[in-house]
Amino acid sequence: xxxxxxxxxxxxxxxVLSTQRNLMKASSIASTLxxxxxxxxxxxxxxxxxxxxxxxxxxxxxxAKRSRRGKKHKRDGKPRDAAVLSHDVAADVPAGSSYVxxxxxxxxxxxxxxxxxxxxxxxxxQTAPASTVQAQAPAIPDGATPSSVPPGGGRKSRNxxxxxxxxxxxxxxxxxxxxxHAPKHIGKLNGRANGASQEQHRPxxxxxxxxxxxxxxxxxxxxxxxxxxxxxxxxxxxxxxxQPTRPGQxxxxxxxxxxxxxxxxxVSSGRLSDDAMDRAVEALKVCSTKLSGRPIRRMRLIAxxxxxxxxxxxxxxxxxxxxxxxxxxxxxxxxxxxxxxxxCASLVGREARSVVLFDIGGGSSEIAVIKVGxxxxxxxANHITHWTSLPVGVVTLSExxxxxxxxxxxxxxxxxxxxxxxxxxxxxPLAPQTHHEDFHLIGTSGTVTTLxxxxxxxxxxxxxxxxxxxxxxxxxTAMQDKLLAWDFAGRAANACIGPDRADLVLAGCAxxxxxxxxxxxxxxxxxxxxxxxxxxxxMMADDGAWRRNRIRRMQMARxxxxxxxx
Numbered sequence: 001x002x003x004x005x006x007x008x009x010x011x012x013x014x015x016v017l018s019t020q021r022n023l024m025k026a027s028s029i030a031s032t033l034x035x036x037x038x039x040x041x042x043x044x045x046x047x048x049x050x051x052x053x054x055x056x057x058x059x060x061x062x063x064a065k066r067s068r069r070g071k072k073h074k075r076d077g078k079p080r081d082a083a084v085l086s087h088d089v090a091a092d093v094p095a096g097s098s099y100v101x102x103x104x105x106x107x108x109x110x111x112x113x114x115x116x117x118x119x120x121x122x123x124x125x126q127t128a129p130a131s132t133v134q135a136q137a138p139a140i141p142d143g144a145t146p147s148s149v150p151p152g153g154g155r156k157s158r159n160x161x162x163x164x165x166x167x168x169x170x171x172x173x174x175x176x177x178x179x180x181h182a183p184k185h186i187g188k189l190n191g192r193a194n195g196a197s198q199e200q201h202r203p204x205x206x207x208x209x210x211x212x213x214x215x216x217x218x219x220x221x222x223x224x225x226x227x228x229x230x231x232x233x234x235x236x237x238x239x240x241x242x243q244p245t246r247p248g249q250x251x252x253x254x255x256x257x258x259x260x261x262x263x264x265x266x267v268s269s270g271r272l273s274d275d276a277m278d279r280a281v282e283a284l285k286v287c288s289t290k291l292s293g294r295p296i297r298r299m300r301l302i303a304x305x306x307x308x309x310x311x312x313x314x315x316x317x318x319x320x321x322x323x324x325x326x327x328x329x330x331x332x333x334x335x336x337x338x339x340x341x342x343x344c345a346s347l348v349g350r351e352a353r354s355v356v357l358f359d360i361g362g363g364s365s366e367i368a369v370i371k372v373g374x375x376x377x378x379x380x381a382n383h384i385t386h387w388t389s390l391p392v393g394v395v396t397l398s399e400x401x402x403x404x405x406x407x408x409x410x411x412x413x414x415x416x417x418x419x420x421x422x423x424x425x426x427x428x429p430l431a432p433q434t435h436h437e438d439f440h441l442i443g444t445s446g447t448v449t450t451l452x453x454x455x456x457x458x459x460x461x462x463x464x465x466x467x468x469x470x471x472x473x474x475x476x477t478a479m480q481d482k483l484l485a486w487d488f489a490g491r492a493a494n495a496c497i498g499p500d501r502a503d504l505v506l507a508g509c510a511x512x513x514x515x516x517x518x519x520x521x522x523x524x525x526x527x528x529x530x531x532x533x534x535x536x537x538x539m540m541a542d543d544g545a546w547r548r549n550r551i552r553r554m555q556m557a558r559x560x561x562x563x564x565x566x
Contacts, residue, residue, distance in 0.1 A: 234362025305363030333389030343533030403503035414510030447508025453496030
Protein backbone atom coordinates (compact mmCIF):
# COMPACT_ATOMS: atom_id res chain seq x y z
CA UNK A 1 0.00 0.00 0.00
CA UNK A 2 1.34 3.35 -0.98
CA UNK A 3 1.86 6.17 1.43
CA UNK A 4 -1.06 8.12 0.00
CA UNK A 5 -3.42 5.20 0.35
CA UNK A 6 -2.18 4.55 3.87
CA UNK A 7 -2.84 8.16 4.83
CA UNK A 8 -6.38 8.00 3.43
CA UNK A 9 -7.04 4.76 5.34
CA UNK A 10 -5.83 6.24 8.65
CA UNK A 11 -8.01 9.34 8.22
CA UNK A 12 -11.03 7.16 7.48
CA UNK A 13 -10.34 5.05 10.57
CA UNK A 14 -10.04 8.20 12.72
CA UNK A 15 -13.34 9.48 11.32
CA VAL A 16 -15.06 6.18 12.12
CA LEU A 17 -13.71 6.18 15.67
CA SER A 18 -14.77 9.80 16.16
CA THR A 19 -18.26 8.99 14.91
CA GLN A 20 -18.50 6.05 17.31
CA ARG A 21 -17.46 8.24 20.23
CA ASN A 22 -20.10 10.83 19.32
CA LEU A 23 -22.75 8.13 19.06
CA MET A 24 -21.80 6.84 22.52
CA LYS A 25 -22.11 10.34 23.98
CA ALA A 26 -25.52 10.80 22.35
CA SER A 27 -26.64 7.45 23.73
CA SER A 28 -25.53 8.48 27.23
CA ILE A 29 -27.44 11.77 26.97
CA ALA A 30 -30.57 9.97 25.77
CA SER A 31 -30.31 7.50 28.64
CA THR A 32 -30.08 10.39 31.11
CA LEU A 33 -33.16 12.03 29.59
CA UNK A 34 -35.11 8.77 29.83
CA UNK A 35 -34.31 8.34 33.49
CA UNK A 36 -35.69 11.84 34.10
CA UNK A 37 -35.20 13.04 37.64
CA UNK A 38 -33.52 9.92 38.96
CA UNK A 39 -30.06 11.49 38.70
CA UNK A 40 -31.15 15.08 39.25
CA UNK A 41 -29.55 16.87 42.20
CA UNK A 42 -32.21 18.23 44.59
CA UNK A 43 -31.33 21.60 46.08
CA UNK A 44 -32.97 22.72 49.34
CA UNK A 45 -35.08 25.85 48.61
CA UNK A 46 -33.83 27.39 51.84
CA UNK A 47 -30.18 26.96 50.76
CA UNK A 48 -29.71 24.68 53.72
CA UNK A 49 -28.47 21.11 53.83
CA UNK A 50 -30.18 18.53 51.66
CA UNK A 51 -33.07 16.74 53.38
CA UNK A 52 -31.97 13.70 55.30
CA UNK A 53 -33.39 10.41 54.14
CA UNK A 54 -32.82 8.72 57.49
CA UNK A 55 -36.16 7.75 58.91
CA UNK A 56 -38.21 8.74 55.89
CA UNK A 57 -38.12 5.30 54.32
CA UNK A 58 -38.91 3.68 57.66
CA UNK A 59 -41.93 5.85 58.39
CA UNK A 60 -43.35 6.31 54.88
CA UNK A 61 -42.37 3.27 52.87
CA UNK A 62 -45.33 2.10 50.83
CA UNK A 63 -47.86 4.28 52.65
CA ALA A 64 -47.91 7.72 51.00
CA LYS A 65 -49.85 8.43 47.84
CA ARG A 66 -48.07 9.39 44.64
CA SER A 67 -49.37 12.46 42.91
CA ARG A 68 -49.91 12.95 39.22
CA ARG A 69 -47.07 14.23 37.07
CA GLY A 70 -47.12 17.26 34.86
CA LYS A 71 -49.05 19.61 37.12
CA LYS A 72 -48.27 23.23 36.42
CA HIS A 73 -48.57 24.47 39.98
CA LYS A 74 -46.16 23.12 42.54
CA ARG A 75 -46.22 24.02 46.23
CA ASP A 76 -43.47 26.61 45.94
CA GLY A 77 -41.17 23.86 44.76
CA LYS A 78 -40.47 22.89 48.38
CA PRO A 79 -40.06 19.25 49.42
CA ARG A 80 -42.44 18.58 52.32
CA ASP A 81 -42.09 14.91 52.95
CA ALA A 82 -39.01 13.15 54.30
CA ALA A 83 -37.29 16.27 55.57
CA VAL A 84 -40.20 17.40 57.71
CA LEU A 85 -40.78 14.02 59.26
CA SER A 86 -37.10 13.41 59.89
CA HIS A 87 -36.70 16.67 61.81
CA ASP A 88 -39.90 16.41 63.83
CA VAL A 89 -39.29 12.85 64.92
CA ALA A 90 -35.70 13.51 65.85
CA ALA A 91 -36.59 16.66 67.74
CA ASP A 92 -39.34 15.02 69.75
CA VAL A 93 -37.73 11.69 70.64
CA PRO A 94 -35.34 11.24 73.56
CA ALA A 95 -31.86 10.17 72.62
CA GLY A 96 -31.32 6.47 73.04
CA SER A 97 -34.95 5.50 72.73
CA SER A 98 -35.91 2.50 70.65
CA TYR A 99 -37.71 4.62 68.10
CA VAL A 100 -34.66 6.80 67.48
CA UNK A 101 -32.56 3.70 67.00
CA UNK A 102 -34.94 2.55 64.30
CA UNK A 103 -34.38 5.83 62.47
CA UNK A 104 -30.58 5.42 62.53
CA UNK A 105 -29.73 2.26 60.57
CA UNK A 106 -26.09 1.22 60.42
CA UNK A 107 -26.26 0.38 56.70
CA UNK A 108 -24.33 2.51 54.23
CA UNK A 109 -26.24 5.32 52.51
CA UNK A 110 -27.83 4.54 49.18
CA UNK A 111 -25.70 5.44 46.20
CA UNK A 112 -28.61 6.42 44.03
CA UNK A 113 -31.17 8.99 45.12
CA UNK A 114 -34.79 7.99 45.32
CA UNK A 115 -36.85 9.18 42.44
CA UNK A 116 -38.66 12.37 43.37
CA UNK A 117 -41.82 13.33 41.53
CA UNK A 118 -43.23 16.81 41.46
CA UNK A 119 -46.53 17.01 43.27
CA UNK A 120 -49.53 18.86 42.01
CA UNK A 121 -51.35 21.53 43.89
CA UNK A 122 -53.70 19.08 45.56
CA UNK A 123 -51.19 16.34 46.19
CA UNK A 124 -50.79 15.00 49.68
CA UNK A 125 -47.57 15.29 51.70
CA GLN A 126 -45.83 11.99 52.25
CA THR A 127 -45.38 12.30 55.96
CA ALA A 128 -46.39 9.49 58.24
CA PRO A 129 -49.60 9.99 60.22
CA ALA A 130 -48.97 12.14 63.28
CA SER A 131 -50.80 9.67 65.48
CA THR A 132 -48.25 7.01 64.54
CA VAL A 133 -45.36 9.22 65.49
CA GLN A 134 -47.03 10.29 68.72
CA ALA A 135 -47.76 6.72 69.74
CA GLN A 136 -44.24 5.45 69.13
CA ALA A 137 -42.13 8.35 70.28
CA PRO A 138 -42.49 10.04 73.65
CA ALA A 139 -41.60 13.73 73.58
CA ILE A 140 -38.36 15.07 75.02
CA PRO A 141 -38.54 17.61 77.83
CA ASP A 142 -39.49 21.08 76.71
CA GLY A 143 -36.57 23.30 75.92
CA ALA A 144 -34.14 20.69 74.57
CA THR A 145 -31.17 22.29 72.87
CA PRO A 146 -30.09 21.44 69.29
CA SER A 147 -27.12 19.52 70.66
CA SER A 148 -29.49 17.19 72.44
CA VAL A 149 -31.30 16.25 69.21
CA PRO A 150 -30.32 12.73 68.19
CA PRO A 151 -28.42 12.21 64.94
CA GLY A 152 -30.54 11.73 61.90
CA GLY A 153 -32.54 14.94 62.26
CA GLY A 154 -32.99 16.97 59.12
CA ARG A 155 -33.68 20.62 58.55
CA LYS A 156 -36.31 22.48 60.50
CA SER A 157 -39.85 22.12 59.27
CA ARG A 158 -41.50 25.12 57.66
CA ASN A 159 -43.91 25.42 60.57
CA UNK A 160 -41.02 25.81 62.98
CA UNK A 161 -39.23 28.41 60.81
CA UNK A 162 -42.41 30.45 60.41
CA UNK A 163 -43.17 30.45 64.11
CA UNK A 164 -46.04 27.96 63.65
CA UNK A 165 -49.02 29.97 62.55
CA UNK A 166 -51.69 27.60 63.81
CA UNK A 167 -54.21 29.60 65.86
CA UNK A 168 -54.08 27.06 68.65
CA UNK A 169 -50.42 27.85 69.18
CA UNK A 170 -50.88 31.53 69.82
CA UNK A 171 -49.98 33.05 73.12
CA UNK A 172 -52.89 33.30 75.56
CA UNK A 173 -54.24 36.77 76.16
CA UNK A 174 -51.84 38.18 78.68
CA UNK A 175 -49.32 36.34 80.75
CA UNK A 176 -50.48 33.76 83.25
CA UNK A 177 -51.19 35.20 86.63
CA UNK A 178 -48.61 34.37 89.25
CA UNK A 179 -48.87 35.36 92.89
CA UNK A 180 -47.53 38.75 93.85
CA HIS A 181 -44.02 38.64 95.33
CA ALA A 182 -43.94 34.97 94.48
CA PRO A 183 -40.82 32.89 95.03
CA LYS A 184 -38.40 32.71 92.12
CA HIS A 185 -39.48 29.25 91.12
CA ILE A 186 -43.06 30.37 90.54
CA GLY A 187 -43.91 30.73 86.87
CA LYS A 188 -41.33 28.25 85.55
CA LEU A 189 -42.11 24.94 83.99
CA ASN A 190 -40.92 21.69 85.45
CA GLY A 191 -38.05 19.85 83.82
CA ARG A 192 -34.97 22.00 84.44
CA ALA A 193 -32.94 18.86 85.07
CA ASN A 194 -33.98 17.45 81.68
CA GLY A 195 -32.54 20.09 79.40
CA ALA A 196 -34.90 23.04 79.90
CA SER A 197 -32.19 25.53 80.85
CA GLN A 198 -32.67 27.68 77.77
CA GLU A 199 -36.36 28.28 78.47
CA GLN A 200 -36.31 28.89 82.16
CA HIS A 201 -36.13 32.67 81.64
CA ARG A 202 -38.92 32.85 79.08
CA PRO A 203 -42.48 33.89 80.00
CA UNK A 204 -44.76 30.97 80.67
CA UNK A 205 -47.23 32.21 78.08
CA UNK A 206 -44.58 31.95 75.34
CA UNK A 207 -43.45 28.48 76.40
CA UNK A 208 -47.01 27.19 76.78
CA UNK A 209 -48.03 28.48 73.37
CA UNK A 210 -45.04 26.86 71.66
CA UNK A 211 -45.71 23.54 73.34
CA UNK A 212 -49.35 23.78 72.28
CA UNK A 213 -48.12 24.23 68.72
CA UNK A 214 -45.86 21.20 69.05
CA UNK A 215 -48.78 19.06 70.12
CA UNK A 216 -50.77 20.44 67.22
CA UNK A 217 -48.06 19.29 64.78
CA UNK A 218 -48.47 15.77 66.07
CA UNK A 219 -52.23 15.79 65.56
CA UNK A 220 -53.04 16.01 69.25
CA UNK A 221 -55.37 18.66 70.63
CA UNK A 222 -53.39 21.22 72.66
CA UNK A 223 -54.21 21.48 76.34
CA UNK A 224 -56.83 23.98 77.39
CA UNK A 225 -55.97 26.93 79.59
CA UNK A 226 -55.74 26.26 83.32
CA UNK A 227 -57.70 28.18 85.92
CA UNK A 228 -57.26 28.15 89.69
CA UNK A 229 -59.57 29.03 92.58
CA UNK A 230 -58.64 29.19 96.26
CA UNK A 231 -61.12 29.57 99.12
CA UNK A 232 -59.79 30.33 102.59
CA UNK A 233 -62.76 29.90 104.91
CA UNK A 234 -63.32 29.90 108.62
CA UNK A 235 -62.75 26.17 108.85
CA UNK A 236 -61.15 24.99 105.59
CA UNK A 237 -58.53 25.99 103.06
CA UNK A 238 -59.39 24.67 99.61
CA UNK A 239 -57.71 24.90 96.21
CA UNK A 240 -58.92 23.74 92.82
CA UNK A 241 -57.04 23.82 89.48
CA UNK A 242 -59.05 22.91 86.40
CA GLN A 243 -59.27 23.08 82.61
CA PRO A 244 -62.47 23.91 80.69
CA THR A 245 -63.95 21.07 78.67
CA ARG A 246 -67.54 21.13 77.42
CA PRO A 247 -69.67 24.25 77.89
CA GLY A 248 -70.33 24.72 81.59
CA GLN A 249 -67.98 21.91 82.60
CA UNK A 250 -64.32 21.53 83.48
CA UNK A 251 -61.78 18.84 84.29
CA UNK A 252 -60.02 18.97 87.66
CA UNK A 253 -56.23 18.97 87.27
CA UNK A 254 -55.31 19.27 90.95
CA UNK A 255 -57.13 19.81 94.24
CA UNK A 256 -56.24 20.45 97.85
CA UNK A 257 -58.27 20.73 101.07
CA UNK A 258 -57.18 21.04 104.68
CA UNK A 259 -59.02 21.90 107.88
CA UNK A 260 -57.23 24.90 109.40
CA UNK A 261 -59.89 26.32 111.77
CA UNK A 262 -58.85 29.87 111.06
CA UNK A 263 -61.86 31.20 112.97
CA UNK A 264 -61.06 29.32 116.18
CA UNK A 265 -61.59 31.66 119.14
CA UNK A 266 -62.89 34.46 116.91
CA VAL A 267 -66.26 34.70 118.69
CA SER A 268 -64.75 35.43 122.08
CA SER A 269 -61.74 37.55 121.12
CA GLY A 270 -62.68 39.11 117.80
CA ARG A 271 -59.20 38.29 116.52
CA LEU A 272 -57.49 35.50 114.62
CA SER A 273 -55.28 33.58 117.01
CA ASP A 274 -51.59 33.00 116.33
CA ASP A 275 -52.00 29.24 116.17
CA ALA A 276 -54.89 29.53 113.73
CA MET A 277 -52.94 31.88 111.48
CA ASP A 278 -49.92 29.56 111.55
CA ARG A 279 -52.07 26.62 110.45
CA ALA A 280 -53.56 28.65 107.62
CA VAL A 281 -50.18 29.90 106.41
CA GLU A 282 -48.80 26.36 106.28
CA ALA A 283 -51.76 25.24 104.19
CA LEU A 284 -51.39 28.23 101.88
CA LYS A 285 -47.72 27.38 101.34
CA VAL A 286 -48.84 24.03 99.97
CA CYS A 287 -51.24 25.83 97.65
CA SER A 288 -48.47 28.16 96.49
CA THR A 289 -46.29 25.18 95.62
CA LYS A 290 -49.09 23.59 93.62
CA LEU A 291 -49.67 26.80 91.69
CA SER A 292 -45.99 27.46 91.04
CA GLY A 293 -45.40 24.72 88.48
CA ARG A 294 -48.50 25.22 86.36
CA PRO A 295 -49.20 27.63 83.48
CA ILE A 296 -52.22 29.27 85.08
CA ARG A 297 -54.08 31.58 82.73
CA ARG A 298 -56.14 33.19 85.46
CA MET A 299 -56.76 32.58 89.15
CA ARG A 300 -58.78 34.07 91.96
CA LEU A 301 -57.90 33.69 95.63
CA ILE A 302 -60.57 34.65 98.16
CA ALA A 303 -61.04 34.83 101.92
CA UNK A 304 -64.45 34.79 103.60
CA UNK A 305 -66.06 35.31 107.01
CA UNK A 306 -63.09 34.79 109.33
CA UNK A 307 -61.04 37.50 107.62
CA UNK A 308 -64.13 39.69 107.20
CA UNK A 309 -64.99 39.66 110.89
CA UNK A 310 -61.54 39.60 112.51
CA UNK A 311 -59.94 42.84 113.61
CA UNK A 312 -56.58 41.62 112.35
CA UNK A 313 -57.90 40.11 109.12
CA UNK A 314 -56.09 42.53 106.81
CA UNK A 315 -52.90 42.17 108.82
CA UNK A 316 -53.08 38.41 108.45
CA UNK A 317 -53.53 38.64 104.67
CA UNK A 318 -50.47 40.89 104.44
CA UNK A 319 -48.49 38.20 106.24
CA UNK A 320 -49.82 35.60 103.82
CA UNK A 321 -48.53 37.64 100.88
CA UNK A 322 -45.09 38.02 102.45
CA UNK A 323 -44.65 34.36 103.33
CA UNK A 324 -46.40 32.58 100.47
CA UNK A 325 -46.55 35.06 97.60
CA UNK A 326 -50.35 34.67 97.43
CA UNK A 327 -52.51 37.77 97.47
CA UNK A 328 -56.00 37.00 98.76
CA UNK A 329 -59.06 39.22 98.52
CA UNK A 330 -61.87 39.41 101.07
CA UNK A 331 -65.21 39.03 99.29
CA UNK A 332 -68.58 40.33 100.43
CA UNK A 333 -71.39 38.14 101.71
CA UNK A 334 -73.44 38.77 98.58
CA UNK A 335 -70.58 37.69 96.36
CA UNK A 336 -70.18 34.57 98.46
CA UNK A 337 -73.86 33.70 98.01
CA UNK A 338 -73.71 34.23 94.25
CA UNK A 339 -70.57 32.12 93.91
CA UNK A 340 -72.20 29.26 95.80
CA UNK A 341 -75.12 29.38 93.36
CA UNK A 342 -72.80 29.46 90.35
CA UNK A 343 -70.90 26.45 91.65
CA CYS A 344 -74.06 24.36 92.04
CA ALA A 345 -75.91 25.47 88.91
CA SER A 346 -75.66 22.09 87.20
CA LEU A 347 -77.46 20.38 90.11
CA VAL A 348 -80.67 22.33 89.58
CA GLY A 349 -83.01 20.04 87.66
CA ARG A 350 -84.57 21.21 84.42
CA GLU A 351 -88.02 20.69 85.92
CA ALA A 352 -87.30 22.90 88.95
CA ARG A 353 -89.06 26.24 89.17
CA SER A 354 -88.02 27.24 92.69
CA VAL A 355 -84.91 26.32 94.64
CA VAL A 356 -83.49 27.32 98.01
CA LEU A 357 -79.73 26.87 98.01
CA PHE A 358 -77.73 27.13 101.23
CA ASP A 359 -74.05 26.98 102.08
CA ILE A 360 -73.31 26.23 105.74
CA GLY A 361 -69.83 27.56 106.38
CA GLY A 362 -67.58 27.82 109.38
CA GLY A 363 -68.38 31.41 110.32
CA SER A 364 -71.41 32.27 108.21
CA SER A 365 -74.20 30.59 106.28
CA GLU A 366 -75.41 31.90 102.93
CA ILE A 367 -78.94 31.28 101.66
CA ALA A 368 -80.25 32.12 98.19
CA VAL A 369 -83.82 31.87 96.93
CA ILE A 370 -83.89 31.09 93.22
CA LYS A 371 -86.90 31.28 90.93
CA VAL A 372 -86.41 29.82 87.48
CA GLY A 373 -88.94 30.53 84.75
CA UNK A 374 -89.25 29.21 81.24
CA UNK A 375 -86.38 31.38 80.00
CA UNK A 376 -83.49 30.08 82.06
CA UNK A 377 -80.26 32.04 81.88
CA UNK A 378 -76.92 30.33 81.44
CA UNK A 379 -75.89 31.87 84.75
CA UNK A 380 -78.17 30.63 87.50
CA ALA A 381 -77.08 33.46 89.79
CA ASN A 382 -79.11 35.82 87.60
CA HIS A 383 -82.27 34.11 88.90
CA ILE A 384 -81.62 34.89 92.59
CA THR A 385 -84.60 36.82 93.95
CA HIS A 386 -83.62 36.99 97.64
CA TRP A 387 -80.50 36.14 99.57
CA THR A 388 -79.11 36.44 103.07
CA SER A 389 -75.93 35.69 104.97
CA LEU A 390 -76.42 34.53 108.54
CA PRO A 391 -73.53 35.47 110.86
CA VAL A 392 -73.37 31.94 112.18
CA GLY A 393 -71.55 28.81 111.08
CA VAL A 394 -70.48 25.45 112.44
CA VAL A 395 -67.40 26.85 114.21
CA THR A 396 -69.08 29.87 115.81
CA LEU A 397 -72.23 27.96 116.82
CA SER A 398 -70.32 25.05 118.35
CA GLU A 399 -68.10 27.44 120.31
CA UNK A 400 -71.12 29.18 121.79
CA UNK A 401 -73.06 26.03 122.69
CA UNK A 402 -70.37 23.36 122.89
CA UNK A 403 -69.83 20.78 120.18
CA UNK A 404 -68.47 17.73 121.97
CA UNK A 405 -71.29 16.79 124.33
CA UNK A 406 -74.47 17.85 122.57
CA UNK A 407 -77.69 16.84 124.31
CA UNK A 408 -81.16 17.19 122.74
CA UNK A 409 -81.68 20.37 124.76
CA UNK A 410 -78.41 21.88 123.55
CA UNK A 411 -79.32 20.93 119.99
CA UNK A 412 -82.74 22.57 120.34
CA UNK A 413 -81.10 25.76 121.64
CA UNK A 414 -78.85 25.84 118.59
CA UNK A 415 -81.85 25.49 116.29
CA UNK A 416 -83.73 28.31 118.04
CA UNK A 417 -80.78 30.68 117.67
CA UNK A 418 -80.63 30.09 113.93
CA UNK A 419 -84.41 30.38 113.59
CA UNK A 420 -84.22 33.78 115.26
CA UNK A 421 -81.72 34.93 112.66
CA UNK A 422 -83.89 33.60 109.86
CA UNK A 423 -86.90 35.53 111.17
CA UNK A 424 -85.12 38.73 110.25
CA UNK A 425 -84.83 37.55 106.63
CA UNK A 426 -87.78 39.03 104.76
CA UNK A 427 -88.60 36.73 101.90
CA UNK A 428 -92.05 35.85 100.46
CA PRO A 429 -93.09 32.31 101.40
CA LEU A 430 -92.82 29.57 98.82
CA ALA A 431 -95.81 27.63 100.17
CA PRO A 432 -97.58 27.16 96.81
CA GLN A 433 -94.53 25.40 95.40
CA THR A 434 -93.46 23.34 98.40
CA HIS A 435 -95.95 20.55 97.71
CA HIS A 436 -94.86 20.00 94.13
CA GLU A 437 -91.86 18.35 92.53
CA ASP A 438 -90.69 21.63 91.00
CA PHE A 439 -89.28 22.84 94.33
CA HIS A 440 -86.36 21.40 96.27
CA LEU A 441 -83.43 22.31 98.49
CA ILE A 442 -79.75 22.21 97.54
CA GLY A 443 -77.20 21.99 100.33
CA THR A 444 -73.50 22.61 99.81
CA SER A 445 -71.39 22.19 102.93
CA GLY A 446 -69.42 19.66 104.91
CA THR A 447 -72.49 19.10 107.07
CA VAL A 448 -74.68 18.00 104.17
CA THR A 449 -72.03 15.82 102.54
CA THR A 450 -71.31 14.19 105.91
CA LEU A 451 -74.98 13.32 106.33
CA UNK A 452 -74.98 11.80 102.85
CA UNK A 453 -71.89 9.70 103.59
CA UNK A 454 -73.40 8.40 106.83
CA UNK A 455 -76.67 7.66 105.03
CA UNK A 456 -74.83 5.61 102.40
CA UNK A 457 -72.77 3.89 105.13
CA UNK A 458 -69.58 4.46 103.15
CA UNK A 459 -66.40 2.80 104.48
CA UNK A 460 -64.62 5.98 103.41
CA UNK A 461 -65.87 9.20 101.93
CA UNK A 462 -66.42 9.02 98.16
CA UNK A 463 -67.29 12.26 96.42
CA UNK A 464 -68.52 10.48 93.29
CA UNK A 465 -71.28 8.80 95.28
CA UNK A 466 -72.19 11.85 97.35
CA UNK A 467 -72.25 14.74 94.90
CA UNK A 468 -75.72 15.04 93.36
CA UNK A 469 -77.34 12.55 95.74
CA UNK A 470 -81.03 13.06 96.53
CA UNK A 471 -82.20 12.69 100.13
CA UNK A 472 -85.82 12.66 101.16
CA UNK A 473 -87.05 14.73 104.09
CA UNK A 474 -87.48 11.57 106.18
CA UNK A 475 -83.94 10.40 105.41
CA UNK A 476 -82.44 13.71 106.51
CA THR A 477 -84.37 13.58 109.79
CA ALA A 478 -83.23 10.00 110.41
CA MET A 479 -79.56 10.91 109.86
CA GLN A 480 -79.77 13.90 112.22
CA ASP A 481 -81.34 11.75 114.94
CA LYS A 482 -78.67 9.10 114.40
CA LEU A 483 -75.81 11.58 114.82
CA LEU A 484 -77.46 13.14 117.87
CA ALA A 485 -77.61 9.70 119.48
CA TRP A 486 -73.86 9.15 119.06
CA ASP A 487 -71.39 10.52 121.58
CA PHE A 488 -68.24 12.37 120.55
CA ALA A 489 -66.16 9.17 120.29
CA GLY A 490 -68.80 7.52 118.13
CA ARG A 491 -68.91 10.46 115.75
CA ALA A 492 -65.11 10.63 115.56
CA ALA A 493 -64.91 6.92 114.74
CA ASN A 494 -67.14 7.27 111.69
CA ALA A 495 -65.11 7.33 108.47
CA CYS A 496 -67.20 10.10 106.93
CA ILE A 497 -66.93 12.38 110.00
CA GLY A 498 -63.58 11.83 111.65
CA PRO A 499 -62.11 13.61 114.68
CA ASP A 500 -61.73 16.93 112.84
CA ARG A 501 -65.49 17.30 112.31
CA ALA A 502 -66.84 15.38 115.28
CA ASP A 503 -67.40 18.53 117.35
CA LEU A 504 -68.81 20.55 114.43
CA VAL A 505 -71.24 18.27 112.64
CA LEU A 506 -74.16 18.67 115.09
CA ALA A 507 -73.90 22.46 114.94
CA GLY A 508 -74.23 22.13 111.18
CA CYS A 509 -77.24 19.86 111.62
CA ALA A 510 -78.87 22.53 113.79
CA UNK A 511 -78.46 25.14 111.05
CA UNK A 512 -79.83 22.67 108.51
CA UNK A 513 -82.84 21.92 110.71
CA UNK A 514 -83.70 25.63 110.99
CA UNK A 515 -83.53 26.00 107.21
CA UNK A 516 -85.74 22.96 106.66
CA UNK A 517 -88.34 24.37 109.05
CA UNK A 518 -88.38 27.70 107.21
CA UNK A 519 -88.62 26.08 103.75
CA UNK A 520 -90.15 22.60 104.04
CA UNK A 521 -89.36 20.43 101.03
CA UNK A 522 -89.92 16.82 100.11
CA UNK A 523 -86.33 16.31 99.02
CA UNK A 524 -82.89 17.83 99.19
CA UNK A 525 -79.98 17.47 96.80
CA UNK A 526 -76.44 17.14 98.14
CA UNK A 527 -73.68 19.20 96.53
CA UNK A 528 -70.01 18.47 97.13
CA UNK A 529 -69.05 21.72 95.48
CA UNK A 530 -69.28 25.40 96.24
CA UNK A 531 -67.26 28.59 96.08
CA UNK A 532 -64.27 27.19 94.21
CA UNK A 533 -66.45 25.76 91.48
CA UNK A 534 -68.33 29.05 91.29
CA UNK A 535 -65.09 30.97 90.91
CA UNK A 536 -63.89 28.67 88.14
CA UNK A 537 -67.22 28.79 86.31
CA UNK A 538 -67.36 32.58 86.38
CA MET A 539 -63.74 33.02 85.24
CA MET A 540 -64.12 30.56 82.37
CA ALA A 541 -67.37 32.16 81.25
CA ASP A 542 -65.93 35.67 81.42
CA ASP A 543 -62.88 34.62 79.38
CA GLY A 544 -64.91 32.75 76.78
CA ALA A 545 -62.92 29.62 77.56
CA TRP A 546 -65.61 27.23 76.39
CA ARG A 547 -65.99 29.19 73.16
CA ARG A 548 -62.25 28.93 72.53
CA ASN A 549 -62.38 25.20 73.23
CA ARG A 550 -65.19 24.80 70.72
CA ILE A 551 -63.14 26.64 68.11
CA ARG A 552 -60.16 24.39 68.92
CA ARG A 553 -62.25 21.26 68.42
CA MET A 554 -63.66 22.57 65.15
CA GLN A 555 -60.19 23.36 63.86
CA MET A 556 -58.93 19.93 64.87
CA ALA A 557 -61.88 18.24 63.16
CA ARG A 558 -61.30 20.30 60.01
CA UNK A 559 -57.61 19.40 60.01
CA UNK A 560 -58.40 15.70 60.51
CA UNK A 561 -60.81 15.78 57.58
CA UNK A 562 -58.18 17.49 55.41
CA UNK A 563 -55.55 14.92 56.33
CA UNK A 564 -58.01 12.13 55.64
CA UNK A 565 -58.63 13.40 52.11
CA UNK A 566 -54.95 13.75 51.27
